[in-house]
Amino acid sequence: MRYFKLNILTILLVLISFNNFLNAQSDQITPSTTEKVKKKKKKKKKRVKLPDIDLSHWKVTLPVNNEMGKPYEIEPPEIFNFASNEIAKPYMYIDSTKGAIVFHAMPTESKTKNTKYTRSELREQMEPGNNNKNWTFTQGGIMKGEIQMEETTRDTGGKYHRTIIMQIHGRLTNEQRDLISEDDNNAPPILKIYWDNGKVRVKTKVLKNLNAIGSEILHEDAWDDDEGFNFEQEVGFRKFTLEVQVSNGKMVIILNGNEYKVYDSIHIRRWGVFENYFKAGNYFQSRDDGAYSKVRFYELEVSH
Secondary structure, three states, rough: OOOHHHHHHHHHHHHHHHHHHHHHHHOOHHHHHHHHHHHHHHHOOOOOOOOOOOOOEEEEEEEEEOOOOOOEEOOOHHHHHHHHHHOOOOOEEOOOOOOOOEEOOOOOOOOOOOOOEEEEEEEEEEEEOEEOOOOOOOOEEEEEEEEEEEEEEEEOOOOOOOOOEEEEEOOOHHHHHHHHOOOEEEEEEEEEEEEEEEEEEEEEEEOOOOOOOHHHOOOHEEEEEOOOOEEEEEEOOOOEEEEEEEEOOOEEEEEEEEEEEEEEOOHHHHHHEEEEEEEEEEOOOOOOOOOOOOEEEEEEEEEE
């Protein structure tokens, strides 16, 4: 019986000693240690994301006038520093949380010639700083983009305001311009791609008179708008991809890699007389008070 009592006493002493050891260890986790752990967590910064867009062959037109009263433009190499340009900041800026360039447009007094709408939009320059170097459908080209409508206002009927997010714009050569006695090199856009109330809508041009010959088809009024085409998929405010493929006598627009619209009619073949350039961004299609839209571009790539 005495031996049994001693064993119980020994076990109790061991348990008390072990408990004291645990308490001593826990005392070593001081408030300063906890603060250090918190500080380490605070030091972890959010990952900065940058858009996958090379601006070396683009200039941008913004919805604000320069000192000459014309739309403010930034060409290479200045465009590389657009994020620190105080004039550009409200209209073209990087969203580093999303990894996108945001193009912000709204009605202002700054408008390009032959339009009533304003834009925050890129214009392709095959030779940086030079608008006179362009391409034909025979030479071909591809433009790919990953895009998202960030936000846009509604009209009085409750419908979202629409904007043009991609274009192929025609251009007269200097010789063509002089031949038809025009005062600039402007030609119609053969392709306009709209974000239209959550859908992607495509518009192109058709020749009014298919029997027109020579310089007759160089005039802007020789061409008319087609009836337009809506892709079935609704993109809404989600990310989507667009690809435009141009080749001799043919134009293909691809939405999200699985829905296609092909243009290969006589109208496209006759269009081959023009030079062209790609455009991408936010060409806002409203003059309503207080209206605006913001379009994100995550990726943009052009090849010829």
